């Protein structure tokens with residue numbers, strides 16, 4: 190047993206941390222999050238140059254061929270920002286789905302460009318009645334010869350606005366099979382609408398007679414595409430959990446610092462047991478998320494059946510990050526609600542990630558199944 | 563990272579040795595009552611006998627120094643011993659004892675050479691059983707507020723006072739305790755830590771009537787007692803760590819008791835609950851197929867996994883010599899809150915079958931009923947959940963001016 194990171198992983202951690210510090214300081218993150226300011230392009234360009242977007246992509250497809258734990262370390266540090274995507278959507282979810290289900294030709298076509306950041310591929314799965322099950326997919330693909338025509342609407346798509354390509358879950362009008370089709374995000378017939386409010390980088394996507402051909406279908410045939418996505422999700426989820434761990438860690442550190450420096454009634458507020466309760470609960474949520482996530486990553490790395498650990502990790506990390514932010518708001522009171530303080534960046538991220546690739550309720554159910562209950 | 567203990571060929575060899583030794587030496591007929599209070603004298607003696615055999619082999623306190631009756635084994639071997647005992651449904655030691663893990667460990671750190679030679683071998687070989695006597699009517703969470711006194715009289719101390727919630731059924735050989743040695747001195751600088759033979763005149767043990775006695779240790783402690791000291795004359799030799807130096811001795815076992823050690827075993831109550839729900843039908847289907855029950859069971863599973871991982875982490879930290887800060891009390895806090903929550907979930911899932919040990923109606927041979935009580939009571943021993951949070955706060959540097967260090971562990 191050895192729960193420490195390898196020296197290489199420690200180095201990666203340090204490198205990512207200073208990168209985030211340098212390229213994504215709070216001011217930049219606030220600027221990106223602002224509905225009125227123009228997002229700077231520079232930080233993302235720098236990120237693409239690090240090669241980290243290829244962390245899970247095998248070297249033969251231009252990636253770094255890292256382990257799942259390596260990816261966990263990387264995304265935990267990005268989560269501390271929280272550095273906005275589409276890194277998870279493209280380099281993790283889309284890349285893993287391609288690895289699970291694409292033809293050799295498709296892998297060669299897409300993976301190197303995802304690794305280099307030239308392509309930002311985002312999976313568009315959910316629709317108005319929000320759900321991650323195959324039966325929830327209603328966008329249609331009509332197949333005529335080698336041509337496909339897509340119609341319908343995707344909703345609550347995470348990172349969709351920043352995508353160059355969409356990996357759409359569609360249902361065949363001809364066979365009722367559900368599969369994945371890759372189309373350029375600027376295809377004729379696609380309109381993307383930003384979802385305003387507390388949503389984090391979410392959009393709705395309308396598709397009207399969007400044209401594609403069979404080479405755009407993941408794995409050539411629609412059938413099999415959904416299974417590839419499900420298999421990929423089981424690997425992507427602990428990496429997302431690690432991102433949530435990073436967010437929780439940042440929020441914990443903010444809260445500890447604040448409770449030591451903010452004085453009321455002549456004493457640091459950290460001396461009040463009610464305040465301590467909030468921070469201890471936050472720490473417990475953080476550590477629970479951390480160890481469930483890294484155990485799942487470890488199981489994936491050694492090729493052991495990880496299903497129960499994966500559903501456990503996502504449940505604990507989603508609930509943990511959500512609660513961590515709430516505890517932090519209790520500790521900070523007024524200042525925590527001020528946009529410029531930065532806590533709300535996490536609060537906002539925690540809400541959207543709560544549902545991403547399945548909410549805790551879904552993962553609890555899947556966990557019960559995985560345990561054979 | 564690697565979350566799995568790796569066993570060397572040498573450990574596997576040792577495991578075979580332990581297995582066959584246990585087969586020969588474990589007395590037959592050991593049973594595990596749901597409520598520790600049902601442990602009979604005969605059962606207790608079976609466990610003591612097994613403890614002595616383990617002790618003679620150096621396997622009762624296997625990591626303690628052989629010089630003092632321990633086994634001198636490293637942690638890799640201790641793990642195998644613990645696992646093999648667990649496979650047989652037992653803990654090591656196989657009976658309630660506060661000697662080796664807490665009291666003895668403190669003597670190892672703070673005792674003089676002569677004291678170590680005298681007190682430790684009987685503990686580490688299982689010849690004696692030892693109780694921990696800390697709490698008093700006026701000193702619970704605030705242990706440093708003990709009121710019992712030890713007054714120096716020639717080569718002895720005269721001890722007076724009252725201890726509560728201590729010990730077990732069926733007596734002991736030694737009691738270790740904390741008393742005031744100087745009524746004038748400052749807090750924390752006024753205490754003495756004593757090893758007291760239980761046969762000394764003036765000691766009265768009176769069983770207390772509690773909801774249950776805890777149920778935390780697999781071995782079960784039976785009843786908890788009030789112990790009165792009435793002019794008990796104790797040789798000064800039995801004072802460990804020095805006059806007015808008792809608090810520093812206490813920090814050693816308090817830290818150990820706050821769960822820093824960590825362990826890698828599972829919670830048997832959780833396993834029993836799941837087994838029961840898998841194998842018991844209600845309205846024609848296993849309880850596990852009921853939607854509400856599933857939700858509750860998953861809740862229990864999730865929290866149990868968190869507790870397991872925290873204990874695993876602590877275990878790893880201890881064995882790799884990484885110093886801990888808040889991790890011990892954190893694991894204890896989570897374990898205790900899970901226990902309490904579980905008694906609610908058990909009631910939700912099983913209904914009134916969770917509240918009786920009636921042989922026909924009580925779920926899981928009364929184990930669910932016992933846990934329904936134990937979940938409540940077990941949150942107090944070794945520091946309440948509030949106190950675990952108080953300690954965590956100091957350790958992460960928010961409760962006090964300076965970050966508190968974890969207690970000295972030798």
Ligand SMILES: Cc1cc2nc3c(=O)[nH]c(=O)nc-3n(C[C@H](O)[C@H](O)[C@H](O)COP(=O)(O)OP(=O)(O)OC[C@H]3O[C@@H](n4cnc5c(N)ncnc54)[C@H](O)[C@@H]3O)c2cc1C
Pocket residue numbers: 462694695696697701702703704726727728729774775776786939940942943944945946947948949952
């Ligand atoms: C089953 C059982 C077995 C036990 N076994 C032993 C044993 O073997 N040996 C032994 O010596 N003792 C033993 N005890 C005693 C145990 O250690 C005490 O019960 C415990 O430390 C709490 O003390 P108390 O009961 O006096 O509660 P109190 O200390 O009076 O606490 C009352 C309430 O006040 C809270 N509180 C107290 N101080 C603070 C603070 N600073 N901040 C916030 N909240 C606070 C507590 O959390 C609790 O909610 C046992 C108790 C039980 C129930």
